[in-house]
Amino acid sequence: MSACCSGPCSSSTPPPDGRYRKVLWAALFINFLMFGVELASSMAAGSVSLLADSVDFLGDAANYAVSLFVLGMAMAWRSRAAYAKGVVMGAFGLLVLARALWFGLDGHVPHAGTMGVIGFAALAANGAVAAMLYAFRHGDANMRSVWLCTRNDMIGNLAVMLAALGVFGTRAGWPDIVVASIMACLGLWAAREVMRQARAELRAQAATAGVQASSPGVQAPSTDLPVPLPAPVHIIEIRQR
Numbered sequence: 001m002s003a004c005c006s007g008p009c010s011s012s013t014p015p016p017d018g019r020y021r022k023v024l025w026a027a028l029f030i031n032f033l034m035f036g037v038e039l040a041s042s043m044a045a046g047s048v049s050l051l052a053d054s055v056d057f058l059g060d061a062a063n064y065a066v067s068l069f070v071l072g073m074a075m076a077w078r079s080r081a082a083y084a085k086g087v088v089m090g091a092f093g094l095l096v097l098a099r100a101l102w103f104g105l106d107g108h109v110p111h112a113g114t115m116g117v118i119g120f121a122a123l124a125a126n127g128a129v130a131a132m133l134y135a136f137r138h139g140d141a142n143m144r145s146v147w148l149c150t151r152n153d154m155i156g157n158l159a160v161m162l163a164a165l166g167v168f169g170t171r172a173g174w175p176d177i178v179v180a181s182i183m184a185c186l187g188l189w190a191a192r193e194v195m196r197q198a199r200a201e202l203r204a205q206a207a208t209a210g211v212q213a214s215s216p217g218v219q220a221p222s223t224d225l226p227v228p229l230p231a232p233v234h235i236i237e238i239r240q241r
């Protein structure tokens, strides 16, 4: 789990051509598949760090889904989707912490082999998605954010493999629990940021809609044209609280 989940892992502009949309579809599929794989194997191997790592795939799948379906819609839907993503990520973070505490108390030892293999598969999946997006880097201003995302994701995958090594070496569960707890805390922080930003956006959109509604004949923005938001105002708004 990484900071990328607080920002878009994929492009924040509507996908321009059909081939790029196909890449986004593939990225969505791979991320959602790996979420399922890591979730299932976290249960099978009794590993909390795998559970923590799975959340990032879910968050990234949501980002690609937003790129494919929501970006063309009104700004408010994008903010609502982001908020929902923040809620799910936060719930997962709490679940990971609760499970880490539970496993820590009962001295559970996860299956190191499964952790290592799935951690490596996750690393390969993130690498494959990054390579696909790299081929479409031209014309995409958010390539840097994609790269930062991938790097952070790969650090998470490596952390799972490191935890596997630690479990293998010590024959104890604590390396898994330590790694999972760190990832869960980072995830909770990211979830809070996502929700805070989405709330600020929704508030700004409501204010804009209010201004437009007060002038007769002008409808509130419900078209697919995103409303340009006064970004600096958001920052001030956030900092003042």
Ligand SMILES: [Zn+2]
Pocket (backbone or CB within 6 Å): 002, 004, 005, 009, 056, 057, 059, 060, 149, 150, 153
């Ligand atoms: Zn990610």
